[in-house]
Amino acid sequence: QSALTQPRSVSGSPGESVTISCTGTSSDIGAYNYVSWYQQHPGKAPKIVIYDVTKRPSGVPDRFSGSRSGNTASLTISWLQAEDEADYYCCSFAGAYTHYVFGSGTEVTVV
Amino acid sequence: EVQLVESGGGLVQPGGSLRLSCATSELTISTNYMNWVRQAPGKGLEWVSVIYNGETTYYADSVKGRFTISRDNSKTTLYLQMSSLTPDDTAVYYCATGWFGEPRFDSWGQGTLVTVSS
Numbered sequence: 286q287s288a289l290t291q292p293r294s295v296s297g298s299p300g301e302s303v304t305i306s307c308t309g310t311s312s313d314i315g316a317y318n319y320v321s322w323y324q325q326h327p328g329k330a331p332k333i334v335i336y337d338v339t340k341r342p343s344g345v346p347d348r349f350s351g352s353r354s355g356n357t358a359s360l361t362i363s364w365l366q367a368e369d370e371a372d373y374y375c376c377s378f379a380g381a382y383t384h385y386v387f388g389s390g391t392e393v394t395v396v
Numbered sequence: 397e398v399q400l401v402e403s404g405g406g407l408v409q410p411g412g413s414l415r416l417s418c419a420t421s422e423l424t425i426s427t428n429y430m431n432w433v434r435q436a437p438g439k440g441l442e443w444v445s446v447i448y449n450g451e452t453t454y455y456a457d458s459v460k461g462r463f464t465i466s467r468d469n470s471k472t473t474l475y476l477q478m479s480s481l482t483p484d485d486t487a488v489y490y491c492a493t494g495w496f497g498e499p500r501f502d503s504w505g506q507g508t509l510v511t512v513s514s
Contacts, residue, residue, distance in 0.1 A: 319498045319499055331441065333501060336499075342502065383456075
């Protein structure tokens with residue numbers, strides 16, 4: 286099972302919106318309503334920001350939103366802030382055998 | 397707040413073995429599905445293994461047959477027994493709580509570094 290495909294990097298200015306894509310297949314993203322997104326700052330453990338494609342855990346700002354179309358999931362960060370600068374990873378369920386597959390990761394830079 | 401504390405990482409020679417531990421609370425280990433996720437230096441996240449209630453386990457293809465996940469509820473500890481290690485297994489290993497059949501890893505430990513090198 287190959288990693289899900291994400292852009293290597295995206296950037297935006299404070300107050301702008303950025304969208305990160307996560308492309309999989311009909312065996313993972315396209316097959317299940319189970320896509321999550323993780324934020325990871327350098328040297329820190331990942332933190333979940335979206336689960337079940339669109340849901341936000343308690344405490345995550347509503348500036349973070351998720352969506353999916355076909356085999357591609359997306360994470361949008363609105364009103365970009367300096368603290369949003371981090372690496373972001375998507376993750377999908379891929380069936381009982383493969384189970385979970387992560388994306389290749391996207392570096393978000395706030396310029 | 398869920399607390400997860402990994403330990404057991406270190407330097408090991410290729411072909412060697414190592415056992416990682418993840419200490420947590422009784423409530424956490426008895427009510428959560430527990431995962432191991434790893435991250436090679438400068439690389440992305442890779443799911444490694446999960447243990448569900450009833451001791452059902454799943455593994456990534458890259459570690460199948462070499463790694464064994466287990467837990468001791470009485471010791472409130474999750475384990476990852478790793479054998480036949482190769483340099484490709486060099487990574488920070490995180491334990492994380494999860495949900496059944498969902499890639500929803502709510503809580504993570506701080507990670508423990510495993511380096512496989514001669």
